[in-house]
Amino acid sequence: METKDALPVFAALAQENRLDALRLLVRTGPRGIAAGALGETLGLAAPTMSFHLKEMANAGLINSRKEGRHVFYAADYGGIRRIVDFLMADCCQGDPRLCGPYIIKENGHEPPACPPEGQRSR
């Protein structure tokens, strides 16, 4: 990922309503939430919600799918992953000892040890 591509992603994340929306979408899963429901949940007017969703979609953090007159938005896990990669690769100098190998734990923020051989998800 290039610096040029990373900038709009960081910009998309640097706004409270958008970050809240993204976290909600991530928790919701790939099925997503309709724009109206999202706006109602976050207390945002429809055009405001639409504005922010567009920003995040352009940044590649979410994607949308039309279903009748609803538009469902869902987190784009690949996009999220790409910005994490960028941060780790370009901002930690590619050195594991600098930022450490990262394994996410189920219910916490501290990275546990690597899973045993043969049980790895990738």
Place this chain on the structure above:
Amino acid sequence: METKDALPVFAALAQENRLDALRLLVRTGPRGIAAGALGETLGLAAPTMSFHLKEMANAGLINSRKEGRHVFYAADYGGIRRIVDFLMADCCQGDPRLCGPYIIKENGHEPPACPPEGQRSR
């Protein structure tokens, strides 16, 4: 890390000159670079550079150390790590299968497999 704390970090990253400065500081290592030298390298006027450095320092991405009349700025690897943690934990739902366990490779952007048992850096 709380959402409230993450916002200023993303804001700090969402600016070309700041992101360039941070990447330069990361590559430079813990010794850091003086404010003036950084500004000259990036083609920024002193007050502009100072403004951006303050932003990043407040966000916890860099730290400063005074040496004579120079002020050296260096990447705060812990701060960078914290924002990666936040993204992984809060935006990937704590599910490794969603964003994958993350191990940085020395010279690349693609995460390789986990290192064999007994060779892990943490």
Place this chain on the structure above:
DNA sequence: GACTTATTTCAGTATTTCTATAATTATCGA
């Protein structure tokens, strides 16, 4: 102490971003 260098602070301006209202497009059901 006066002079120079390094950096920050201040004041002002230009630009961008966010939000709200009004208007538009698209889809559904009667």
Place this chain on the structure above:
DNA sequence: TCGATAATTATAGAAATACTGAAATAAGTC
């Protein structure tokens, strides 16, 4: 087709951000 609902687009105003030049602060040199 008509009316209602969901969402987006258009437009405008308010707020935040980025940059510039001038002044201030601090530390070294003569």
